[in-house]
Amino acid sequence: xxxxxxSPATLSVSPGERATLSCRASQSVSSNLAWYQxxxxxxxxxxxxxASTRATGIPGRFSGSGSGTEVTLTISSLQSEDFAVYYCQxxxxxxxxxxxxxxxxxx
Amino acid sequence: EVQLVESGGGxxxxxxxxxxxxxxxxxxFSSYAMSWVRQAPxxxxxxxxxxxxxxxxxxxxDSVRGRFTISRDNSKNxxxxxxxxxxxxxxxxxxxxxxxxxxGVNDAFDIWGQGTMVxxxx
Numbered sequence: 001x002x003x004x005x006x007s008p009a010t011l012s013v014s015p016g017e018r019a020t021l022s023c024r025a026s027q028s029v030s031s032n033l034a035w036y037q038x039x040x041x042x043x044x045x046x047x048x049x050x051a052s053t054r055a056t057g058i059p060g061r062f063s064g065s066g067s068g069t070e071v072t073l074t075i076s077s078l079q080s081e082d083f084a085v086y087y088c089q090x091x092x093x094x095x096x097x098x099x100x101x102x103x104x105x106x107x
Numbered sequence: 108e109v110q111l112v113e114s115g116g117g118x119x120x121x122x123x124x125x126x127x128x129x130x131x132x133x134x135x136f137s138s139y140a141m142s143w144v145r146q147a148p149x150x151x152x153x154x155x156x157x158x159x160x161x162x163x164x165x166x167x168x169d170s171v172r173g174r175f176t177i178s179r180d181n182s183k184n185x186x187x188x189x190x191x192x193x194x195x196x197x198x199x200x201x202x203x204x205x206x207x208x209x210x211g212v213n214d215a216f217d218i219w220g221q222g223t224m225v226x227x228x229x
Contacts, residue, residue, distance in 0.1 A: 034215035036152075043202055043222055044144075044152065049215035055207075056217075087152055091213050095168050096142075096154035 002026050002090050006099035012107040019075040021102045023088035031067045032092035038101075039084045047086075048073060078104070109133035109218050111203050116223030123193050123227075129186040129203030129220055137161070137181040140206035142216060143188050145199035145225075155201070156188065160210060170196075193227045200224050 003026040013019045023033070031051040036044040046055040048064035051071050061076040075082055083106055088099040115127040129141070142157040156177040157166045165177050174192040179185065186203050201223050204216035 032213050036216075038152075043219040044216075045219070046207070046215055046217045049207060049217070055215075089152070089154075089215070091215055094166050096157070098152040098154065101151045 001095055002029060002093055002097050004088055004090055004097050004099035006086075006088055006102045008102060009100070010103045010105060012105050013078050014107045015080060016077050017107075019078055019082075019104055021073040021075075021086055021088075021104070023071045023073070023099050025069045025071075025090055028068045029090040029092035032090060033064075033067075033071050034089045034091065035062075035064055035073045036087045036089065037082075037084045038087065044087065075104075109205070111205060111218055111220035113201065113203050113220045113223040116201065116225045118226045118228065119193055120229050121194060121227055124189070124191045125193065125225060127188040127190065127201055127203075127223060127225070129188075131184045131186065131205070134205070136179075136184040138209045140211060140214070141179060141186045142204045142206070143177060143186075144202045144204055144216070144219075145197075146202070146222075147196070147199040150199075153199075157206075158186070159212075190225070193225075195227050197225060197227045 005024045007022045033051045035048040038044045052064040063074045085101045110132045112130045143155040158177045162179045176189040178187045203220045205218040206214045207217035208214040
């Protein structure tokens with residue numbers, strides 16, 4: 001099983017600042033990686049797939065980079081609606097696995 | 108509008124059974140793999156099971172293999188999860204999710220339902 005490890009667990013950021021979230025895979029997942037955003041009481045929402053492609057309707061301030069075992073989600077200028085939990089997920093192999101999540105909170 | 112609506116959750120005793128359903132609309136259901144993902148209260152996301160568009164190929168997490176069965180009825184645009192031998196760790200919100208690519212194999216989950224709560228307790 002591919003273990004996905006996200007860091008940090010919690011990220012405190014002021015509105016307007018940049019946020020950088022990391023995700024490490026225990027073995028290469030190529031570019032078969034997605035990022036999801038989840039707000040309290042809501043279902044997850046796909047932000048990024050194939051490591052760097054924004055999903056439909058996702059603002060340009062969200063960007064993904066990396067491949068293999070190290071990927072990054074960057075939010076260039078945090079808006080109030082971006083404070084949430086973010087999960088990475090690999091779909092390169094079975095079982096599909098998620099990271100434990102990074103909570104982005106208001107500083 | 109692409110939409111997934113889960114139903115069938117509820118309270119069940121340990122060892123009991125439950126069948127979840129996910130009604131899909133707004134897309135050609137049979138062209139996409141579908142999956143179930145669960146989230147225990149206050150915890151992260153856990154993939155449970157996936158099924159190909161035709162229904163001919165299925166995948167399961169080790170934690171549910173042999174107890175849960177995923178299936179689909181493409182004539183009814185509906186995904187199912189039959190859960191037998193439920194345990195306390197099965198308490199979670201269960202989401203159905205759509206694969207992002209037509210006839211995709213390795214693809215992300217681009218549409219999620221609102222989830223249905225399953226509580227396993229005596």
